[in-house]
Amino acid sequence: MVGKTLKLAMFSLLIGVSPLATLSTLALEQGASTTKIEVKSSGASNLDNIFKSQAKEYEAAFAACDAKKIAAMWSEKGTYIDTDGWEYSGRKAIEDKYRDFFSRKKGKIAITVQSVQPIGDAAAIEKGIASFSDIDGNLVSSCTYTVVHVRNDGRWEIASATDHGEVDAQSQMSLKDMAWMLGEWHANGANGDATVVTKFANGNSFLVTRFELKDKNGKGREEMQITGFDPTQNALVSWIFDSNGGFGQARWYSHGKTWESRMNRITPGGQRLSSVNYWQLEAPDKFTWQSTRRVFEGMDLPDSERITVSRVNVQAQ
DSSP states (O other): OHHHHHHHHTTOSSSSSOTGGGTTOOOOOSOOOSSOOOOOGGGHHHHHHHHHHHHHHHHHHHHTTOHHHHHTTEEEEEEEEOTTOOEEESHHHHHHHHHHHHHHOOEEEEEEEEEEEEETTTEEEEEEEEEEEETTSOEEEEEEEEEEEEEETTEEEEEEEEEOOOEESSOOOOGGGGGGGOEEEEEEETTEEEEEEEEEETTTTEEEEEEEEEETTSOEEEEEEEEEEETTTTEEEEEEEETTSOEEEEEEEEETTEEEEEEEEEOTTSOEEEEEEEEEEEETTEEEEEEEEEEETTEEEOOOOOEEEEEEESSOO
């Protein structure tokens, strides 16, 4: 029974875990809950002042390259996830991360607190923008962030901090950079085949990709992916919906001729699936694709096979 459930949940059409179904999937909203949380707006203004004051302390410690003082702002077992997706757990690991950064780069950081949402009396969520400038004052990069604060013995500490999509001040990605996806594509995998069609939509504000997937027995399903620029994350993001009721989100990164999508999705049965997928452009009408670092409900899965995808029609029908 477990094997049958896993096979269904993992969408085993092409490689046992639907590689083409997740060709462009990445950043799912974390911590979704069916529990209603009461937000006490009366305390928001006080917390706003507290966290803005802490932001100033962070800026000062950053300018002084004081990794120890920065790490002390976290709770003992707090976590930090940087823009590359690496997670650092505990004050020691966070201190080492900042010390390594300061050994390579120096400058100043400016924190803009955009919103504060209290959760009960002992927790709050802060969102904002962090901008890094070099020692000459030139803006280098910016990113949005999310911080979860907890109160411990009367002191507000960072339980978790996540930096979202770093944006180079000189070259921000746009949807036009993904125009290579336009047209009709075809691929064969170990367990089936897929047809992929991508078009611009809504005044070229979005890319819409439709997947038609069939297994060796001819059983098929469909998926739709909508890709656009999300200004809150300063990143290209895809939203994915499949005909079985599953959904997900992906975030895109460009590394020259290699594109990376970090995907999180929810299966029709409510299980969580994540992966990091790579698209390697081999020629104008050909790329290879592979899914790596796949995790299903906390269980690590092997990397997928590497699949060759070929364009059969430049103009999508």
